[in-house]
Amino acid sequence: MKGIVIDGVGLKLTTEDNVATALDDLEAGRSIDAEGLDIELLEDISFGHKFALEALAEGDEVYKYGEVIARTTKPVEPGAWVHTHNAESTRGRGDLAGVEQ
Amino acid sequence: MVSTFNGYRRADGRVGIRNHVAVIPTSVAASSIARGASEIGAWAKPTPHQMGTSQPAEAREQTERVLVGIGQNPNVGAALIVELGTEESDAGELADRIAETGKAVETLSIRDAGGTRPAVERAREVLEDLNEEASLARREDADASELIFAAECGGSDATSGIASNPAVGNASDRLIEDGGTASFSETPEFIGAEHILAERCVDDELRERLLERVAQREEMADMMGVDLRGAQPTPGNQEGGLTTIEEKSLGAIAKGGTTPVEGMVEYAERLPTGGGLVLMDTPGYDVESVVGKVAGGAQVVAFTTGRGSTTGNPIAPVIKVAGNPKTWEKMSNNMDVNASTIIDGDSVEEVGGRLYDTLLSVADGQHTEAEKRGLEEFAVNEVQPKQIAGSGVGR
Numbered sequence: 388m389k390g391i392v393i394d395g396v397g398l399k400l401t402t403e404d405n406v407a408t409a410l411d412d413l414e415a416g417r418s419i420d421a422e423g424l425d426i427e428l429l430e431d432i433s434f435g436h437k438f439a440l441e442a443l444a445e446g447d448e449v450y451k452y453g454e455v456i457a458r459t460t461k462p463v464e465p466g467a468w469v470h471t472h473n474a475e476s477t478r479g480r481g482d483l484a485g486v487e488q
Numbered sequence: 489m490v491s492t493f494n495g496y497r498r499a500d501g502r503v504g505i506r507n508h509v510a511v512i513p514t515s516v517a518a519s520s521i522a523r524g525a526s527e528i529g530a531w532a533k534p535t536p537h538q539m540g541t542s543q544p545a546e547a548r549e550q551t552e553r554v555l556v557g558i559g560q561n562p563n564v565g566a567a568l569i570v571e572l573g574t575e576e577s578d579a580g581e582l583a584d585r586i587a588e589t590g591k592a593v594e595t596l597s598i599r600d601a602g603g604t605r606p607a608v609e610r611a612r613e614v615l616e617d618l619n620e621e622a623s624l625a626r627r628e629d630a631d632a633s634e635l636i637f638a639a640e641c642g643g644s645d646a647t648s649g650i651a652s653n654p655a656v657g658n659a660s661d662r663l664i665e666d667g668g669t670a671s672f673s674e675t676p677e678f679i680g681a682e683h684i685l686a687e688r689c690v691d692d693e694l695r696e697r698l699l700e701r702v703a704q705r706e707e708m709a710d711m712m713g714v715d716l717r718g719a720q721p722t723p724g725n726q727e728g729g730l731t732t733i734e735e736k737s738l739g740a741i742a743k744g745g746t747t748p749v750e751g752m753v754e755y756a757e758r759l760p761t762g763g764g765l766v767l768m769d770t771p772g773y774d775v776e777s778v779v780g781k782v783a784g785g786a787q788v789v790a791f792t793t794g795r796g797s798t799t800g801n802p803i804a805p806v807i808k809v810a811g812n813p814k815t816w817e818k819m820s821n822n823m824d825v826n827a828s829t830i831i832d833g834d835s836v837e838e839v840g841g842r843l844y845d846t847l848l849s850v851a852d853g854q855h856t857e858a859e860k861r862g863l864e865e866f867a868v869n870e871v872q873p874k875q876i877a878g879s880g881v882g883r
Contacts, residue, residue: 388650388830398650408646408729410831435646435729435794435812449731452649456680456735469731476732478679478706 394420399440401453406437406469408451413438419466429466437469449474491632491666491844493851495787496565496625499590502761503634504562505787505851507625508533508803509618511611512555514579515541517572521598525570525611530862531622532615533564533802537868541575547871552577554756554868557783559586559593563803565622566592568614570607573599592621627853633667635851636759638786638804639743640672642774644721645728645794645812649739651830651839652792652811657745658840659790659847660765664747669763671786672743673770673777676705676720680734681741685767688749698752701769720772728795728812743792755869756783774799776869778806788850790825790843798822799865800858805850808857809843822863824856 390400397407397419407421409432417428421440432438437451443463448455457474467473495503511534513522519536526532535558539551559567559582567586571579579595587593594614601607639656641648660670678685682702689695721730730736750764759766759781768784770777774797778789782804789804791797794812796819810816813828820826825846827839850856858864 388833389654389836390650400650408650433729434814437646437729437731451735452738454681454684454734454738456738457732470729471726471731474731476680476734478733 391422393422397421397438400451403453404450405439405441405443406449406451407440409434409436409438426466429464430468432468439463439465439467439469441465491848493630493632493848494627494853495630495634495851496562497628497630498562500562500588502562502589502785503630503787504565504625505635505853506563506803506805507531507565507622508563509615509622510535510559510561510564510567510803511615512559512567512569512582513537514555514569514571514575514577514582515539517541517574518570518598521604521607521611522570524608525568525615528612528615529619531619533864535802535866537866539868539870541572543576544871548576550755550871551868552582554779554783556582556585557756557758557785558779558803560589561782561785561787561803563787564591565625566618567594568611568618569593569595570611571595571597573597592618594618630851631667632663632848633762635663635788635847636669636671636761636784636786637663637847638671638778638781638789639792640774640778640781640789641674641677641740641743641792642797642799643793643795644725644730644736644739646730646739647728647811647828647831648792648794649735649742650811652794652809652827653739653742654836655811655825655827655830655839655843656743656790656792656809658836659843660743661745661747662840662844663847664745664764667762669759669761669766670745671759671766671768671781671784672741673768673781674740674772674774675701675769676772677733677737677740678702679706679720679737680732681737684738685741685744685749688747690748690750694749694752698749698767701752724795753784755780759784759786761785771869773867773869775865775867778804779866780869788847790847792827796822798858798861798863800856800861800863802864802866805856806858806863807843807846807850822857822861
């Protein structure tokens, strides 16, 4: 597998990433040694889903694969689940284009 | 190591890895007859589709390109074109274009045959003759450089970008190293990753064309006044951990491995033999996308999935590659290669090598799980009126 395995349960695909992918179904409260940084999971993270490795402010860019995959829509704490409820695409917003016209 | 297999060398020089008799309806009106007539034997492969007898010129041109491309595919040893007889598409003309490859092609009009029952009877007689002729072909030595390999993904989840797509990408790299062609498509799934593909393009003209096509797909969401986020990633993708189209795309392009992008063809346009990595501009719907590449001449497909998929193709064997360990467990009878071992620590190279060996075995005649189960989905991408009015997207 390409990337950095964190504490046997998370995958950070490049060093620039600020989220990691859960390699198993992880329970809230679990403490993870993220390259020396201790992160406590704030909620259950299902296999394949992402958790934040650092604090993100609203509007911050989310990095995975060393690339921007989303922008946060609210502040995100380290150890929080990062998904459609707090992050969104920056592309293909035909709905907004319609409003602007 | 020399990578070889035994295949059917056709009159036009291309090599087939199967020796099917294709039964190709020119419209939906002939589709059930094509299907019914094909029950005569597993060697007869119908390509039923939903396109009407009358289509706008641009849509018809694309449909005809697909049907001709399917007939010309080297996995097809002979073909029968079936029409109702009222279609705007001319069965004789389509047959002529397929016959340019040197294979036997016949046509049948349901109207001229006297209706459905006589048409099925007549079609079966013709098919028996065509099969007899196609059966004269024998497998002979062929080289991996003669293979066109199509990569596809469907039912993606977070494992797709980590395990199955990188494994397919590694197999693509291996085939290209051996002189072959690999192709992947689904332009909407380049959105957010197009800058990486653009950097890999061999020249500026190609780079600009690629970026233009991606922009057109994105504009199509604007044109239709929809938020792409509702459809991409799909609800299933989202449940599997994919949050945005950018994230899905960055995982999807891993199917293309690491070699330079040598070209980009239109939907169902001929893919070059010995061409390296060549993209095809297709929609994101996996069945239509697979059909486009098979019409382009791909003899074999690798189809990655995270959440599960059973999709096959009537003309080209589809190798299923599972990235998610749970899907491998639950659906192992639909899966050919387990790439989920990458998540447990296998290297991408290891699994890519395993997949490449499977690819050559399948080229040699080994049946895939989809073939064993007769899974043969077929659909033609329809150029939408809004696309025609818009910017020519979907061509």
